[in-house]
Amino acid sequence: MDNITHAATERSPEVAFDFANSHLRLKGESYPEDVAAFYGPLLTALDRWLAGRSGSALTLDIELVYFNSSSAKALMNLFLMLDKAGAAGNSVSINWRFSEDDDIMEEFGEDFAEDLQHVRFTLCPLPAS
Numbered sequence: 001m002d003n004i005t006h007a008a009t010e011r012s013p014e015v016a017f018d019f020a021n022s023h024l025r026l027k028g029e030s031y032p033e034d035v036a037a038f039y040g041p042l043l044t045a046l047d048r049w050l051a052g053r054s055g056s057a058l059t060l061d062i063e064l065v066y067f068n069s070s071s072a073k074a075l076m077n078l079f080l081m082l083d084k085a086g087a088a089g090n091s092v093s094i095n096w097r098f099s100e101d102d103d104i105m106e107e108f109g110e111d112f113a114e115d116l117q118h119v120r121f122t123l124c125p126l127p128a129s
Helices: 035-050 069-087 103-114
Strands: 004-006 014-018 023-030 057-067 091-099 120-126
Touching: 004 035, 014 035, 023 069, 035 069, 057 069, 057 103, 069 091, 069 103, 091 103, 103 120
Parallel strands: 023 057, 057 091, 091 120
Antiparallel strands: 004 014, 014 023
8 A cells, every 4th residue: 555645734734654664643733624635535545454454563653733623533533443453453552742731732642542442542742842
């Protein structure tokens, strides 16, 4: 499967889905005008890639400084897809990166983590800039 890369824009995050190395990354801000158009193809590609996988390792690094409620729903759909992959025998790690002085992003990470049972969800505070 071809990797997916998108440069960050003012309203959408950088995307680096490196399927060959089982490493996914989202970084930046996420409030695209059409969340379904932005995240839909990413979720579809990930779903195809995960289909039938078992015993694989996968890491998702997320470092968002802001996202809106529509993006939160898309992120939850992404996390649930990865949780399902974890339940199917894959080793899935999600690293939620946030500035150590950003209590809101830390709380969002905690909230997402509560809903997942089959992934390793790690809160990763970064030095404030």
